[in-house]
Amino acid sequence: MSDTPPDRLSANPESPFHDAALLERGVGVRFKGVEKTNVEEYCVSEGWVRLAVGKTMDRRGNPMTMKLQGPVEVWFKG
Numbered sequence: 818m819s820d821t822p823p824d825r826l827s828a829n830p831e832s833p834f835h836d837a838a839l840l841e842r843g844v845g846v847r848f849k850g851v852e853k854t855n856v857e858e859y860c861v862s863e864g865w866v867r868l869a870v871g872k873t874m875d876r877r878g879n880p881m882t883m884k885l886q887g888p889v890e891v892w893f894k895g
Contacts, residue, residue, distance in 0.1 A: 822891040827858040843894035
């Protein structure tokens with residue numbers, strides 16, 4: 818595997834950007850200089866993250882999210 822995380826990654830298994838092997842390896846995300854642990858999806862090139870909002874679920878059982886714009890940094894943990 819490469820030492821560079823992908824440009825876009827999603828935790829939702831139904832997304833075309835989902836990669837279970839990378840998620841098991843552990844990916845850290847820093848948004849606007851603060852490390853986030855509730856990231857559902859990110860895109861480095863477009864500069865946004867999608868964060869889970871509390872424990873609220875939508876009608877399909879997926880976490881409710883909000884999309885925030887700003888600088889995104891990603892790395893592999895460990």
